[in-house]
Amino acid sequence: MSSVLDVQLFISVFVTLFVIMDPPGTVPLFLALTGSMTRQQRKRAARQAILVAFGVIVGFALFGQSLLNYLHVSVQALQAAGGLLLLLVAMELLTGKMDSNEGLEGTQGNVALVPLGTPLLAGPGAIVATMVFVQQSSEVTDWVALGLGVVLVHLCLWLSMRFAGAIHRVLKDSGTMLVSRIAGLLLAAIAVQLLADAVLTFAREV
Template sequence: MSDVFDLQLFISVFITLFVIMDPPGTVPIFLGLTGAMTRAQRNRAARQAILVAFGVIVSFAVFGQQLLSYMHISLAALQASGGLLLLVVAMELLTGKMEEPQPSGNAKVNVALVPLGTPLLAGPGAIVATMVFVKQADRTTVDDWVAIALGVVAVHVCLYLAMRFANVVHRVLKDSGTILVTRIAGLLLAAIAVQLVADAVQAFIESA
């Protein structure tokens, strides 16, 4: 088994991405973004968000460094843009705009894709971390690649389970409790967004 699987690297990838993507912490934000949806719609949104997040992570793992180099974009710039987008989402959670029902003819972006799939799940932190693991991987053997792939898959399974059973949390909290949790999630998300921007500014200064 050790010939095709690096257990230590798998654990490192899994723990790192689990902490960054934070499956338990996505539950209140997921409930806030899907508060106006039915149970079936919420389950579908969870599946879509996981597929989008997984696709983004894998794409950046394989092509990320080449893409950023081609477009002359630094990792700090990617992090800053993600932070600003998260800040906009946080403001909508705090003001209750996410809970307003949308007219059937409205072509508003599906929240399962943006901002849930990216940048909430597949955000700058997760993208950068995955790119670093891939960059450090031993390209002459399959051990590292299998470990990284399994680590990414395992974290996304945890994310799906957390959102899939968010309905249970919703039934316990009821509508009023969900609104309260949504406001708290918006506040925490705003803090995360500001921290991302601050880290990006610090990276810009250090690279100057």
């Protein structure tokens, strides 16, 4: 097994990304963002979000550092931008704008892509962690461990969102609305923390 897969690196990748991307914690946010969708629309949104998140993680793993260097953009700037975007989403959740069915057909794909796929799932933390693991990988066994860890975390994310519909049926519309407000508050706190961490890092580098 160790000749094909670096077990220690696999465990490290899986645990790190699982904690950062937090599959159980995505359930209330997913319900908040898709509460007005039908069951089929929610399944489609979950699938699109996972594909987007996986694509972003893999893309940054392969080309992230080169892209940031080319654009002269620091990881902290990426983190601050993600924090600002999440803060805007949190305000919409808190004010109830996400609850409206108006224009749903035209926006459900956008919700799956942004903010669900990125930066909620594939956020700055997950991107940076993956880029660090890539820098630490040199052997074939390292790459196998990294790839398998990333795939399994995304499988956990998909399962958490796949069964969020059952939770929605239990909570009903009123319960989902309450979850939406709570999720908005938590998301706002996460966004502020991202911004604060980025600003502190900038300040230390000056």
